[in-house]
Amino acid sequence: MPHPGWTHFGFDGIGTRWEISTPSRLSGEHRRGLLATVEKYDAAWSRFRPDSLIANAARTPGRIELPAEAAALGELYGTLYRLTGGAMTPLIGGSLERLGYGANYTLRPGGAPLHAPHWEDVLDWQGTALTTTAPVVIDVGAAGKGQLADLLSAQLRDGGCAEHFIDASGDLLNPGPDPMVVALEHPYDPTRAIGTVQLGAGALCASAANRRAWGDGFHHVLDGTTGAPVRSVVASWAMAGSAMVADALATALFFVDGPRLEQEFDFAWLTAYSDGHAEYSADFEGALFS
Known part of the structure; x- marks a missing residue:
């Protein structure tokens, strides 16, 4: 973890807990600027607030102009939708709401799992312009937290x-160069670790079935082709140069094995399966406990 003696700025944002560590205390101006960036991101992308930009897509088809990111x-x-055969999709929001993970946070299913609409049928996403032909619930949670971490890091550097x-609640961004040893949380017991990994310059993000889980075996990683939670994978970790990519690939590992993703992304990975075995890339520089 960060060097001894560093100061820490903690806050809540986009539904999770953040902590930014720096060698010296951030000024009030720096802190306000970071919080403003978090609020701006939430105001654009949150499906949990009716005043967000993306919430318009759930009410009325049409064109939405979004921020530069x-x-x-x-x-x-778009790339991961293609690689996963539609299983990983920003159109999963309606399926999450059907199963109880919506703005009212009932955590009670309102019916059987519902597959996500096909991207090519309802969505055209070109740069910052998003155009829909039907009301859809957009959810970018599989990559949004990582992207926000990248934006905050760039703001700190600037x-x-x-x-x-x-x-960001266990998703880590270390601009380097000093490496840090990070524990890998056990997918069934958050008080234990299954191993450690060395994080150099870059990001380490995780996805797990025990996070944001509810009811009778429901969790937030849904297969867009069925609308149901993934059962074969219980946890994954991805290390990449940016937190956005690491965050997204940690979710993609629930649908596609690591070697397939390595054909198009430069990253290291570890996937833990529900049958007890694990697979990992040759460059995942860590140690798994027996």
Whole structure:
């Protein structure tokens, strides 16, 4: 974890807990600026607030102009939609709401799982412009937290704080160069670890079935082709140069094996399966406990 003696700025944003560590205390101006970036991102992308930009897509078909970061987000989602055969999709929001993970947070299914609409039928995402032909619930949670971490890191660098460490509830961004040893949370017991990994310059993000789980075996990683939770994978970790890519690939590993994703992305990975075995890339520099 961050060097001893560093200071920590903690806050809540986009539904999760954040902690930014820096060698010296951030000024009030720096802190306000970071919080403003978090609020701006939430106001654009949150499906849990009716005043967000993306919430318009759930009410009325048409064109929405989104902030600059939308271009990279749309391109990444488009690639992963293709690689997973539609299983990973930004159109999963309606399925999550059907199963109880909506703005009212009932955590009670309102019916059987519902597959997501086909991207090509309802969505055209070109750069910062998103156009829909039917009401759809957009959810970018599989990559949004990572992208926001990247945006905050860039803001810190631009403000003269090149050294920092961002912890977004376990998704980590270390701009480097000093590596840090990170524990890998056990998928069934958050008080234990299944191993450790060394995080150099870059990001380490995780996805797990025990996070945001409810009811009788429901969790937030849904297969867009069925609308049902994935059962074969219980946890995954991805290390990449950006937190947005690491965050997205950690979810993609629930649908596609690591070697297939390595054909198009430069990243290291570990996947833990429900039958007890694990698979990982040769460059995942860690140690698994027996």
